[in-house]
Amino acid sequence: MSDYVLEAQGLSKGFRGFMAVQGVDLNVENGSIHALIGPNGAGKTTCFNLLTKFLQPSAGRIAFEGQDITQLSPAGVARRGMVRSFQISAVFGHMTALENVRIALARARGGNFDFWRGERVLIRFNDRALALLDDVGLSDSAGVPAVALSYGRKRALEIATTLALEPRLMLLDEPTAGMTEADVGRIVALIRKIRAGRTILMVEHNLSVVSGLSDRITVLARGRVLAEGDYASVSANEAVVTAYLGTDHQDV
Amino acid sequence: MLGFTRAQSAGFVLMVAILLAAPFVAYPIFLMQVMCYALFAMGANLLMGYIGLLSLGQAAFFGMGGYVGGYAVQSLHLTPELGVVLGGLTGAAIGVVFGWLAIRRQTIYFAMITLALAQFVNFFAVQDTGFTGGENGMQNIPRGKLFGMVALGPDLHLYAFTLVIFLAGFLFAHRVIHSPFGQVVKAIRENESRAISLGYKVDQYKWIIFIIAAFLAGIAGALNALVTKIVTLTDVGNVTSAIVVLMVLVGGIGTVFGPLIGAAIVIAMQYYLASFSDWVTVIQGVIFIACVLLFRRGVVGEFAAKLKLSL
Numbered sequence: 001m002s003d004y005v006l007e008a009q010g011l012s013k014g015f016r017g018f019m020a021v022q023g024v025d026l027n028v029e030n031g032s033i034h035a036l037i038g039p040n041g042a043g044k045t046t047c048f049n050l051l052t053k054f055l056q057p058s059a060g061r062i063a064f065e066g067q068d069i070t071q072l073s074p075a076g077v078a079r080r081g082m083v084r085s086f087q088i089s090a091v092f093g094h095m096t097a098l099e100n101v102r103i104a105l106a107r108a109r110g111g112n113f114d115f116w117r118g119e120r121v122l123i124r125f126n127d128r129a130l131a132l133l134d135d136v137g138l139s140d141s142a143g144v145p146a147v148a149l150s151y152g153r154k155r156a157l158e159i160a161t162t163l164a165l166e167p168r169l170m171l172l173d174e175p176t177a178g179m180t181e182a183d184v185g186r187i188v189a190l191i192r193k194i195r196a197g198r199t200i201l202m203v204e205h206n207l208s209v210v211s212g213l214s215d216r217i218t219v220l221a222r223g224r225v226l227a228e229g230d231y232a233s234v235s236a237n238e239a240v241v242t243a244y245l246g247t248d249h250q251d252v
Numbered sequence: 253m254l255g256f257t258r259a260q261s262a263g264f265v266l267m268v269a270i271l272l273a274a275p276f277v278a279y280p281i282f283l284m285q286v287m288c289y290a291l292f293a294m295g296a297n298l299l300m301g302y303i304g305l306l307s308l309g310q311a312a313f314f315g316m317g318g319y320v321g322g323y324a325v326q327s328l329h330l331t332p333e334l335g336v337v338l339g340g341l342t343g344a345a346i347g348v349v350f351g352w353l354a355i356r357r358q359t360i361y362f363a364m365i366t367l368a369l370a371q372f373v374n375f376f377a378v379q380d381t382g383f384t385g386g387e388n389g390m391q392n393i394p395r396g397k398l399f400g401m402v403a404l405g406p407d408l409h410l411y412a413f414t415l416v417i418f419l420a421g422f423l424f425a426h427r428v429i430h431s432p433f434g435q436v437v438k439a440i441r442e443n444e445s446r447a448i449s450l451g452y453k454v455d456q457y458k459w460i461i462f463i464i465a466a467f468l469a470g471i472a473g474a475l476n477a478l479v480t481k482i483v484t485l486t487d488v489g490n491v492t493s494a495i496v497v498l499m500v501l502v503g504g505i506g507t508v509f510g511p512l513i514g515a516a517i518v519i520a521m522q523y524y525l526a527s528f529s530d531w532v533t534v535i536q537g538v539i540f541i542a543c544v545l546l547f548r549r550g551v552v553g554e555f556a557a558k559l560k561l562s563l
Contacts, residue, residue, distance in 0.1 A: 052449065078451035090446035092439045103439045104450050106432060112452070113460065115433035122432055165450060 005030045005169050005199045006082070011050055011060035013043075020046045022223040024060070028169065033191070033200045035210045038220035039243060044203040045087060047220065048173050051201075052084045053077045065168070083167035087174045087203075089154040093147035097138055097157050100146050101129040104164035129164070136160040136190055152183030156190065163194060170194075172202040176209055188213060211235075219243075256426070259561040263509055271415055280407040281479060282523050286516045287418040288476040293499040293511035294425045295468030300497070301506030302429060303461045304441040306363045309350065309370030310496050313343035313469035314476070315488025316373060319384050321474025322393040322483045332396040332404055336417065336474045343470020344463050346373070351462030355455050370493060377488045389484035393477050404478065414475060421468055426508060428464060437461060469496075498536065502543050504550030509563050513551050 006028040013021045021043040028034045036044050049055040051062060053074045062070050064082055072080070092100050105125040106112055114121070133139050136156040141149060146157060155175060162170055175191065176184045188209055191200065204210050210217060210231065217234045219226045221243040227234050234240055256264060274283050292314050299305045321339030324330040330338070354365040380386025395404035404410040428434055440447045440454050447454055477483045486492060495518060503514025518536070525532050547554045556563040 054445070054448075073453070074448045075451050075453045078449055083451075084449050086445065086449070090443050090449070092442035092446065094442060095435075095438060099435065103435060103447075106435070107451050112436050113433055113456070115428045115431045115460065115464070117431050118427070119430045119432065119435065122435065161450070 003030050004028060005065055006051065006201065007063045008051060009061045011047065011062065012058050013046055013050055013055060014058050019223050021050060021057075024220070024223070024225055026051075026218060026225075028199060028201050029216065031197075031199055032215040033195055033202065033213050035214035035217045036201065036203045036220060037205070037207075037210055037217060038226070041222075042220040043223040044220055045173060046223075048084060048171055048203060052082065052171060054084075078165070081166075081168035082171065083162050083165050083169075084171040085155075085158050085162055085173055085175065087177060089151065089158055091146035091149075091154050091157050091161070094145055096143050096145055097133060097149065097160075098126065098129050098142040100157055100161050101132050101164050102126070104161045105129055108165055132160045132164055133157075135163070135194070137186070150183075152179055152186060155179070155183075155187060159187075159190060159194070167198070169199045169201065172200060172204075174203050174205060176204065176206050184209065257562050259556075259559075259563055260508055263563055267509065267512065268419070271418075275408060275411045279523075280411045282519065284407075284411055284414045284479040285476065286512070286519045287414050288472045288479060289496070289499060289515035289519055290512040291418055291421045291475070292469050292472035293496050293503065293515050294421060295465035295472075296496045297500045297503075297505065297507075297511045298425060298428065298461055298468075299465045300500050301510075302434070302441060303437050303458055305355075305458060305462070306359075306497070307354070307366040307462075307465070308363045308490070308493050308497070309366035309368075309373075310465070310469050311488050311490065311492035312350070312370040312373035313346055313466040314473035314492060314496075315377060315483065315485075316346055317343040317470030317473030318477040318483035318487050319377070319390060319473075320470075322390045322477040323383065324474075325396045325478070326390070326393050330396075331400050332398055332413070332478055335396070335478065336471055339474020339477070340467050340471035343473065344467035346470075347463040347466025351459045351466070355458040355462060367490070367493070370488075370490065374485070374488055374490070377485055384483075387485065389482055390477070391482050393481045393483070395478050395481070410479065414479065417471065417475060421471060422512075425468065428461075429508075433457070433460070495536075498540050500550075502539065502550055504553030504556070504563075507550065507552040507556060507563055510550050510552040517551070 004027045008026040011021055011024040024047060036047060038044050050057045053072055064080055069077055102122055102125045105128055106122060130142060133142055136159055138153060138156055146154060149157060176187050191213060217231060218228045219234055219240050226243055227237045227240045296310050299307055317339035320342040321335040324335040324338045325332055350369045354362055357365055377384045378386055395410055397403050398413060402409060404413055436452060437457055440457055444454055473487060499514035499518050500511060502517050504510030521536060522532060525535060549557055552563050
């Protein structure tokens with residue numbers, strides 16, 4: 001078996017003639033944190049949607065743990081152990097934090113079509129759900145509806161929900177977007193904490209987050225891969241500096 | 253009890269008490285029709301209020317449930333409880349097919365597919381094949397004997413039968429909402445993409461809810477056939493599909509008691525404003541608009557919000 005948990009070759013997606021993503025090759029190494037960066041409109045989120053099958057690629061091939069998943073449904077991809085988050089915080093608003101995590105736990109254990117049974121059967125997931133909430137620092141908010149949580153806490157809840165599926169590959173779409181400094185620090189610490197034994201692919205705008213966290217960086221621009229490498233080599237690449245930061249940028 | 257909140261338990265006890273006393277003060281046929289349509293609306297409420305799908309073709313299940321239930325007791329001489337069961341199974345069977353087609357699309361496209369499919373059923377019913385009776389409808393449906401023993405001819409007997417089925421349907425719908433399945437349904441309504449990303453095959457959940465709604469509509473249609481002794485093209489028509497949406501909205505979408513209250517209000521208008529003849533539909537239209545513009549949560553929803561309760 002290869003060292004890559006996720007391998008994509010020649011990934012392309014066109015929307016009515018506009019190529020949002022064009023011939024992207026991406027290999028995510030087992031156990032690494034891999035960041036996908038690039039200016040707005042570079043195709044980062046489209047790439048995410050293609051990899052997780054929320055969009056069907058126009059061309060290309062995706063393999064997860066050595067198996068071709070190009071034709072799988074998005075739910076099927078998730079069931080294989082590749083679970084994504086969303087750019088806009090995705091929680092179940094009118095359900096409590098505990099219920100949010102429980103929904104994910106219940107999916108992995110089955111029995112979800114039982115419409116004749118009481119909700120009580122879900123209580124057996126409470127201990128595990130509370131432990132996960134504790135991991136992300138939300139143990140005091142278990143009974144709070146997700147909609148009432150602050151933005152930073154919603155993102156933490158989202159990560160707890162994702163972790164509940166024990167994913168082998170987590171895809172985080174801009175986990176720190178729109179956050180205050182303090183919240184960013186908290187999420188970065190959280191990602192560091194949860195990375196043990198996991199592989200993470202993340203889209204990120206915040207360069208300080210990328211530099212501190214990621215083992216490998218792929219830079220996208222106009223739907224193509226512009227550069228790939230560790231932070232030092234990528235940030236020294238002139239094409240990257242020009243495309244990503246603009247020509248007059250000084251403090252990379 | 254049964255996953256009811258305290259307010260809902262109190263509401264349930266009050267509802268049962270009122271329904272037990274009501275036939276002695278109000279017209280039993282009216283009350284039975286309210287319960288039939290409440291069952292019908294409970295199914296529509298599962299779709300609209302709990303998984304967020306608007307169907308404009310629910311009358312197909314209600315009407316066909318009525319035809320098959322009526323045929324079973326009239327021509328096959330089956331007992332009324334079997335007629336009701338067959339009506340429910342008919343609704344569910346059509347729901348399996350229609351749901352399979354409709355859930356592939358969302359929002360307005362979903363609504364349009366349900367409307368189009370219901371037109372097929374309507375077309376079938378208009379043909380005077382000797383089964384539906386075409387324009388004449390199915391008439392003089394006997395009420396028969398419950399389990400072949402208790403005659404349902406007297407209104408109070410049929411009332412008791414209707415009440416039992418209504419309460420069973422009510423508890424069933426409530427159980428569905430408060431089941432592990434119901435939790436997933438709620439999650440899908442809250443954030444469908446996220447539910448998919450957690451590995452849930454949301455189409456299957458939508459399909460099951462659709463079939464359950466069709467089953468309840470079929471039961472309601474067959475029961476309504478016994479109550480009114482007739483099944484007409486109206487029962488399978490678009491107006492009936494619209495009426496049930498109206499009931500859910502007026503009563504309170506996504507509430508436990510909304511369908512019953514909505515059915516009571518709309519049926520009461522049809523009964524007690526009958527002297528206005530055609531103006532009833534105009535009055536209904538005005539109420540519909542007022543509901544959407546002024547109190548979108550419906551009667552029960554607004555009431556519950558005022559009291560900060562879940563009803």
